[in-house]
Each structure stands twice: as structure tokens, then as C-alpha cells.
Amino acid sequence: MILLCWPGLWVVQPSPSAGTSWSAVVSGHSVLVESKERNLQAAIGAYYDFESPNINVPSMSFVEDVTIGEGESIPPDTQFTKTWRIQNTGTEAWPPGVCLKYVGGDQFGHVNMVMVRSLEPQEMADVSVQMCSPSTAGMYQGQWRMCTATGLYYGDVIWVILSVEVGGLLGVTQQLSSFETEFNTQPHRKVEGNFNPFASPQKNRQPDENNLKDPGGSELGTISKNTWGPAPDQIEQDQNGLSQNSVNLSPSSHSNNLSVVTYSKVGALGEQENGVSTVLIPSDSLKTQTHKTGLSPGGATGLIPGLEPVLSTGMGSASPGLTTLPSGRLAWPDPALLPPPRDPDPRSWGCPESPSPPGTPEQPLPAFCLHYFDMLYPEDVAWATKGVGEASASGTQGGREEARKEPEQCPIIDSQGLGLGPEGDLQATLHLEEHSLEQVQSMVLGEVLKDIETACKLLNIAADPMDWSPGNVQKWILWTEHQYRLPQIGRSFQELSGKDLCAMSEEQFCQRSPACGDILHAHLDIWKSAAWMKEKAVPGDVRYCGGDSSWADSEVDSSCAGQPIHLWQFLKELLLKPHNYGRFIRWLNKDKGIFKIEDSAQVARLWGIRKNRPAMNYDKLSRSIRQYYKKGIIRKPDISQRLVYQFVHPV
DNA sequence: CACAAGGAATAGC
DNA sequence: GCTATTCCTTGTG
Numbered sequence: 188m189i190l191l192c193w194p195g196l197w198v199v200q201p202s203p204s205a206g207t208s209w210s211a212v213v214s215g216h217s218v219l220v221e222s223k224e225r226n227l228q229a230a231i232g233a234y235y236d237f238e239s240p241n242i243n244v245p246s247m248s249f250v251e252d253v254t255i256g257e258g259e260s261i262p263p264d265t266q267f268t269k270t271w272r273i274q275n276t277g278t279e280a281w282p283p284g285v286c287l288k289y290v291g292g293d294q295f296g297h298v299n300m301v302m303v304r305s306l307e308p309q310e311m312a313d314v315s316v317q318m319c320s321p322s323t324a325g326m327y328q329g330q331w332r333m334c335t336a337t338g339l340y341y342g343d344v345i346w347v348i349l350s351v352e353v354g355g356l357l358g359v360t361q362q363l364s365s366f367e368t369e370f371n372t373q374p375h376r377k378v379e380g381n382f383n384p385f386a387s388p389q390k391n392r393q394p395d396e397n398n399l400k401d402p403g404g405s406e407l408g409t410i411s412k413n414t415w416g417p418a419p420d421q422i423e424q425d426q427n428g429l430s431q432n433s434v435n436l437s438p439s440s441h442s443n444n445l446s447v448v449t450y451s452k453v454g455a456l457g458e459q460e461n462g463v464s465t466v467l468i469p470s471d472s473l474k475t476q477t478h479k480t481g482l483s484p485g486g487a488t489g490l491i492p493g494l495e496p497v498l499s500t501g502m503g504s505a506s507p508g509l510t511t512l513p514s515g516r517l518a519w520p521d522p523a524l525l526p527p528p529r530d531p532d533p534r535s536w537g538c539p540e541s542p543s544p545p546g547t548p549e550q551p552l553p554a555f556c557l558h559y560f561d562m563l564y565p566e567d568v569a570w571a572t573k574g575v576g577e578a579s580a581s582g583t584q585g586g587r588e589e590a591r592k593e594p595e596q597c598p599i600i601d602s603q604g605l606g607l608g609p610e611g612d613l614q615a616t617l618h619l620e621e622h623s624l625e626q627v628q629s630m631v632l633g634e635v636l637k638d639i640e641t642a643c644k645l646l647n648i649a650a651d652p653m654d655w656s657p658g659n660v661q662k663w664i665l666w667t668e669h670q671y672r673l674p675q676i677g678r679s680f681q682e683l684s685g686k687d688l689c690a691m692s693e694e695q696f697c698q699r700s701p702a703c704g705d706i707l708h709a710h711l712d713i714w715k716s717a718a719w720m721k722e723k724a725v726p727g728d729v730r731y732c733g734g735d736s737s738w739a740d741s742e743v744d745s746s747c748a749g750q751p752i753h754l755w756q757f758l759k760e761l762l763l764k765p766h767n768y769g770r771f772i773r774w775l776n777k778d779k780g781i782f783k784i785e786d787s788a789q790v791a792r793l794w795g796i797r798k799n800r801p802a803m804n805y806d807k808l809s810r811s812i813r814q815y816y817k818k819g820i821i822r823k824p825d826i827s828q829r830l831v832y833q834f835v836h837p838v
Numbered sequence: 839c840a841c842a843a844g845g846a847a848t849a850g851c
Numbered sequence: 852g853c854t855a856t857t858c859c860t861t862g863t864g
Contacts, residue, residue, distance in 0.1 A: 751851075754855075787841085800856075805841085811855055813843065818854095829841055829864090 245285070246277030247333045247342025253313050260350040261320045269295070270315040271345050273333070275306035284336030287314050287345075293329040295319055295347060303333065324352045639717050641767060642666055645760065646797060647752060651718035652711060655685025658799055665796045667710050674702040689715060754811045755820050755834070757797055758782070761790065768793075780837025784830040 253270035261267060275281055282305065289299040295318035303314055316331075329347045332340050643650050646666055648659040655663065660683050668676050679699040680688065688711060696704035696711075761768040762782055771789040775781045784790050787805035795803025812832060815821035824833040 751854085798855085803856085807856060807858090809842075810844085810857080814855070816843090823842090827842085 244339065245279070245281045245333070245335065245341045246275065247281075248274050248276040249343040249345040250274050250311060254315075255347070255349065260352045262353060263320055263324060263351050264322045265320045266296075267318055267320065268315050269318050269347055270313050271331075272311055272313050273303075273306075273342070273345070274311040275308055278308050280307050281305040282335055286334055286336075287316070287331050288334045288340075289329065290332045290340070290344070291330040293321065293347070293349070295321070295329060295349065300334075318347070320349060320351050635713065636717055639714060641764065642670075645793070649685075650714070652685040652689050652714050653718070655688070657682055657684050660685055660688055662796060662799050663714075664707065665799070665801060667707060668703075669792060669796060671706065671710070673706060674700075676700050676703065676707070752797065754794065754808070755815060757794060758790075759834075761793065775831060778837065779824075780834030781824050782832060782834075783828075784832070787830060 250272040253272050255261065255267065255269050271287075273287075281303075284302075285305065286300050286302050296316075298316050298318070301314060301316050303312065306312055330344050331347065332344050333342045334340050639650060642648075642663075646659070646662045648655060648662055652660075652663070660680060661678075664676055664680055667673065683691075691708070693705055693708040696708040698704070700707060758772065761772045762774055765773060769785075771786045771793070772782060772784050775783050784805075787808075791803050791805040791808045794808050795801055812821055816823075819835050821832050822835055824831055
């Protein structure tokens with residue numbers, strides 16, 4: 188099996204040598220695509236539930252804090268109930284199975300999700316979560332967001348802002364809250380009046396960044412509405428255990444031949460507490476689940492058979508021990524912290540105005556964010572593969588049955604009977620999603636092709652691996668290793684041309700690189716498929732073009748094929764792609780040509796890859812930049828700052 | 839410690 | 852010869 192991670196897209200190819208069967212995982216869901224031809228589009232037949240323009244996204248507005256309003260303080264280590272009032276501001280009732288989920292910041296206890304009933308248009312309801320205040324005084328904040336059963340986040344990001352201090356006033360409001368609870372046996376009663384004198388009227392309050400403090404010292408405390416995605420370091424060093432975006436890429440964890448693997452299910456126990464519906468996720472209850480899936484040969488035109496709209500909590504808060512991501516895992520921006528969809532081009536999500544768009548330290552901003560990727564624990568593989576053989580044998584019928592067969596392992600959260608809704612609704616939803624699937628495929632594919640295009644320009648290599656020289660191969664390997672944080676591959680592929688590489692089997696890849704040969708091979712397969720598609724693509728056919736940039740786009744590329752690139756040209760190339768490299772280098776004043784190297788090590792590494800100089804570092808790179816001083820190409824700006832340079836002749 | 843500046847030798851084209 | 856790389860020293864914050 189190969190497990191391949193593209194930004195936002197996973198592809199699992201169970202039989203690489205045959206090359207006829209692929210499954211793609213997008214947004215945490217998976218489909219299997221039987222492909223008679225070796226065709227990337229078929230490979231990426233994916234069910235994707237992002238905010239397609241064709242899909243109505245529920246609307247939600249935060250109304251007010253019911254308990255723990257602004258200005259209230261709470262004693263340390265104190266249990267309390269946080270209640271928000273929210274409203275369905277859309278024109279349609281919410282779909283069944285929606286929930287409010289913890290998405291970032293401080294979590295205050297173990298509860299990370301609470302079911303919310305389907306609100307009618309304009310209806311308001313209170314949603315409560317049992318929390319526990321931190322043990323040390325200070326200001327804290329956390330973010331929560333509504334989420335559909337299929338993992339689609341919607342509505343305002345709502346905040347918990349806590350002032351923890353000894354002698355806080357919690358007692359008063361909680362007494363009031365408890366008093367109310369006695370008269371409100373419904374977990375989420377309909378609100379008909381503004382009855383709580385402690386409610387704060389502000390909507391979408393901005394926390395005072397100067398006062399917010401994260402106990403772990405992370406920068407999460409400074410998340411604001413203008414900084415939707417956690418910065419790379421924040422993701423990697425998530426002090427809150429919000430690791431639902433992490434995926435273990437270790438091939439050793441995936442050594443079985445799986446037909447299809449999905450990672451979207453958890454074990455969860457719903458329970459009622461003091462009139463508050465809570466979902467507690469024991470960390471040891473996380474499970475993965477296989478779906479038996481299948482689509483018609485060559486076509487990715489159906490929803491996954493057996494895919495149930497299962498509520499996934501992700502796994503983040505359930506795994507408090509996972510505070511850092513070890514090497515080999517990829518982290519992704521949390522889609523929950525992205526703004527509500529407005530721009531149909533998903534590439535623009537997550538980086539609205541931030542000069543430093545969110546992403547992983549190594550990744551350009553993923554165009555498609557995976558919603559829930561639970562870990563596939565090694566010990567779960569045996570369980571996960573159980574039934575896979577049956578899946579292959581029974582084709583497309585088994586998924587739903589499989590889910591029913593093992594309810595203990597994949598409990599479907601259906602608190603208060605709100606789970607799945609009428610079959611008719613589901614069918615309508617499926618129908619709608621089918622329509623968007625093809626569009627989604629195109630977009631996913633476009634993103635893949637664009638990433639390859641970007642890499643080609645950056646590395647100055649051909650798109651078709653068959654055309655690569657041994658030097659190109661080294662560059663590509665270095666690049667892939669860098670881009671996907673693979674273990675050091677070294678020189679085990681030295682002397683090989685692109686043709687040699689293409690002729691190698693996955694086993695041969697693994698022989699040369701036991702740690703990640705399979706992943707590398709899978710990446711090469713994507714490149715080969717993309718080259719095949721490019722060859723087949725009819726000029727003018729925009730189906731495979733991702734938005735504003737086509738494959739043949741001759742976007743500013745200062746390098747000429749075959750010509751050695753100059754460092755200043757390379758820097759300009761990076762600067763011209765802020766979506767990809769804005770975290771590494773960005774303009775401070777484009778008109779004056781002033782730029783700042785934000786991540787010197789990464790820029791140096793990219794330069795080293797480009798020049799096939801693995802030992803490149805910022806010391807050397809900066810020496811090269813300084814060579815430009817006397818040549819009048821680059822200089823230090825008038826007010827010298829560290830890592831800030833200026834093009835003498837800005838474009 | 840990271841960065842800045844620049845000298846000197848060397849590599850690669 | 853030109854450009855970039857590599858290694859080095861010295862200095863700054």
C-alpha cells in the first residue's frame with residue numbers, strides 16, 4: 188500500500204504495481220476508485236464535503252454569553268457551566284446532528300463537543316458546556332464552532348474568555364445557572380427572552396490580545412479574527428492537544444494492504460449532565476474504521492456507499508499527551524478556524540489578510556484542509572484491516588452493514604435522537620453532494636497540478652519525470668523530502684535518471700529508502716499521472732485547471748529552462764508566491780523592493796534544493812546576498828533590520 | 839545564539 | 852571571468 192499525502196488530499200493505492208486501483212481520501216472521507224486507465228482524475232475520485240457553492244451552508248450567529256459573561260472572574264480549578272446563546276440566522280433549519288465543537292485555544296476541561304438540536308430559522312437556543320477553570324490565575328480564551336454531522340464548520344467562531352482569579356464571582360452566576368437548570372430540563376431550551384442579567388450583549392467580542400495568556404506559553408492566546416489559522420509553530424506545538432489535524436505518515440504504521448482506509452470515526456459517549464448534553468471522549472476510545480466502498484470503474488461519480496454522517500470529534504482534546512508532533516507527522520491548519528466560506532476558490536481560504544498565511548512549517552497553504560484525521564494507530568491496523576477482504580469481495584454493499592456490525596467500535600453519536608435524520612433528507616443530501624463531486628474532483632485535481640507546476644518552477648525541472656536528469660531527480664527527492672517532512676533520504680537515489688526512477692517498483696524504492704520509499708514512490712506516481720494527463724489534456728479545456736492558474740500558466744518565472752538561476756531571481760520567485768512561501772519570505776514594501784526573510788532556515792533550504800546544495804544554510808545564502816551589495820542588486824534598507832533586504836531596482 | 843559584514847579561497851560554468 | 856559557495860573572523864543585540 189502507498190499512503191500519499193498531498194496538501195489536503197490523501198491517496199491510497201493498494202496495488203501500486205498494477206496501478207489500476209486507487210482510493211482517495213479527502214476531508215477525512217474516502218472512496219475507492221477502480222481505474223482501468225492510469226488516470227489521476229480517477230485516482231482522485233473523492234467525496235469532498237467542503238463548502239461547495241452548490242451546498243447550502245447553515246448559518247449561525249452568536250447572540251450573547253449567558254453565563255460567564257464579560258468581566259466575570261472565576262476561581263482557579265473550579266467547575267463551571269459555560270453557556271452561549273446562539274441563533275440560526277439562516278433561512279433553513281439546521282440539518283440534524285449538528286454540534287458545537289472546541290476548535291482552538293484553551294479547552295477548559297475534557298468536553299470538546301456538545302450536541303445541538305436542529306434549530307429552525309431565526310430560532311435561538313442556549314448551548315452549555317461543562318468546563319473547569321485553569322489552576323493558575325490569568326486570562327484565558329478558547330474557541331468553539333458549530334459543525335455539521337459531515338464535518339462542515341459553519342457560523343461564527345464563539346469564544347470563551349476566562350479571567351481566572353482567586354475570589355472570582357463564579358458562585359453568583361453559577362447559582363443562577365443552577366437555579367435556571369432546575370426549571371429547564373431540556374438541555375437546549377428555546378429561549379424566549381433576555382432573562383439573564385449577567386449576559387454580555389457584545390457579539391463576537393475580540394479578546395484583548397495583550398491580556399490573554401495561554402498557560403502553555405503558545406501563541407494561541409493571540410488568535411484573533413484576523414488570524415484565522417494557527418501559525419505553523421502553533422500547530423506543531425499545540426499546547427492544547429488539538430491534534431486532530433495530525434496524521435502519522437510513518438509507513439510502518441500502514442504496512443498492510445488496505446483497500447480503503449478512513450480515519451474519521453471515534454468512540455464517544457454521550458451523556459446528560461445537569462441538563463447539559465456533553466460528549467466525553469476517553470482518549471483510549473479512539474478507533475479507526477474501515478469502510479467498504481466502491482465506485483463504478485473509471486468514474487468517481489457517487490458518494491461513498493456506506494458513508495454515514497457520523498459525528499466525529501476529531502481526536503485532539505482526547506489526547507492531551509499529544510502536545511507536539513513528532514517528526515514524520517504532517518500538521519494542517521485547522522479548518523474550524525478558517526472564516527466562513529465566501530470565496531468559492533478554496534485556495535483563498537485561511538489566509539484572508541494575514542501576511543503570514545497559516546500552514547505547516549513545511550507546507551504551502553493547503554488548499555483543501557482535512558477536517559478530521561484521527562490517528563491510525565498501529566494497533567488498530569489489524570482491526571482496521573479486518574473486513575477489508577470482505578470489502579473487496581462484497582463490493583459496494585458492505586459499508587453500511589460494516590458500520591452496523593461493529594457499533595461498539597464505532598459508536599455513532601446520536602445524542603437526543605438527533606443523529607441521522609429522515610432517510611429522505613439524507614438522500615437529498617447525497618444527491619446534492621453527488622452533483623458537487625465532479626466539480627470538487629476538478630478542483631482537487633487542479634490543486635495537485637498547480638502544486639506540481641509550482642515545484643517545477645521552483646526546482647527548474649520538467650513536469651514529466653521521464654525527462655529528469657540525475658540532478659533533477661536529486662532535486663525532486665530533496666524537494667519532496669522537504670515538502671512532506673520525510674526522513675532524510677540522503678543519496679540513495681544518486682545517479683538515477685528520471686527514466687530509471689520511473690522504471691523502479693515500490694519495492695525497489697523501499698530497498699533504497701526503507702523509511703519512506705513507498706511514500707516517495709507514491710509521489711512519483713502522482714507526477715507521472717499528472718504528466719500523462721498534461722499530455723492528454725486538450726488545450727482550452729479548463730477542467731483540469733485550478734481556478735486562476737492553469738497548467739501552462741506562464742506566471743512570472745524569472746528562470747529560463749536550463750539556465751542557472753541567480754539567487755536574487757529565486758528570492759523574487761518566492762516573493763511572488765506569497766500563498767506558498769509567505770511564511771518564509773514576504774514583502775515589507777513591494778514598491779520599494781523591501782522584503783523580509785521570515786524563516787531564514789527554510790529559505791536557505793529551498794535555495795539549497797533549487798541549487799542542489801543540500802548543505803546550504805542561511806550563513807551561506809546571506810553571504811551570497813551580500814555579494815550583491817557591491818553589484819547594486821540588493822542592499823540593506825536605509826533603516827537596517829535583521830533579515831530585511833531591499834532590491835536596488837524593484838520591479 | 840542568530841544575524842550581519844566582509845575577506846579569502848575555491849568550485850562550477 | 853563571473854557567480855556562487857564555503858569557511859572564516861569580527862562585531863552586534
